[in-house]
Amino acid sequence: MVMIDLDNFKKLNDEHGHAKGDAVLRDVAGQLVGCLRPSDVVCRYGGEELVAILPDCSLEDAMVKAEMLRDRVAALSAVHECAVTASLGVASVPETAASCSDILPNADAALYAAKKAGKNRVLSAERRAGRDAPRLATIKAKQP
Numbered sequence: 001m002v003m004i005d006l007d008n009f010k011k012l013n014d015e016h017g018h019a020k021g022d023a024v025l026r027d028v029a030g031q032l033v034g035c036l037r038p039s040d041v042v043c044r045y046g047g048e049e050l051v052a053i054l055p056d057c058s059l060e061d062a063m064v065k066a067e068m069l070r071d072r073v074a075a076l077s078a079v080h081e082c083a084v085t086a087s088l089g090v091a092s093v094p095e096t097a098a099s100c101s102d103i104l105p106n107a108d109a110a111l112y113a114a115k116k117a118g119k120n121r122v123l124s125a126e127r128r129a130g131r132d133a134p135r136l137a138t139i140k141a142k143q144p
Contacts, residue, residue, distance in 0.1 A: 001053055001054065001092065001107045002069065002090050002107065003050075003090075003104075003107040003110070004028075004052065005087050006024070006028065006049075006085070007085040007086060007087055007115070007120055008119075009047070012024065012082060012083070016080075020082070023080065027079065027080070028050070028073055028086070031069070031075075031076065032050065032052060032069055035065070035069055035072055036052060036054070037054075041053040051104075051107075052069070059090065059124060062090045063090055063124055066088045066122040067122050069088060070085075070086055070088055070121070073086040074086075085119060085120035087111055087120065087121060088121075089107045089110030089111030089112070089114055089124075090107060091103045091104075091124070095127055095128065096127055098128065110124055111123075
């Protein structure tokens, strides 16, 4: 899972108007959808926050994808002639979350760590102890 929050969105709305903010949100959504696989899901979580659900995606692959998303959002700055950036938090089961119910809070915590670290960046939730082991699909394949 990747949580995405547009940086300084209130300032963008205040300085350029809500019509510009709406156009930026639409274009951000288009960039996210255009960058993801057909099996992935992108939805608005609230305000200027979005969530991308990436099934069957390792933490490492999700981090690469999140960086691509961050870059595509930043490229919208030229199109809209104003600063458009995003902070992203990444979490996955089982690497950073014990269950699906833990993944959203972990991605949210990583997102806010990215904001605190200076914005316009991607950070991962902390790995769970002992989570350098293979993913669940690999473990199942090794069973007799």
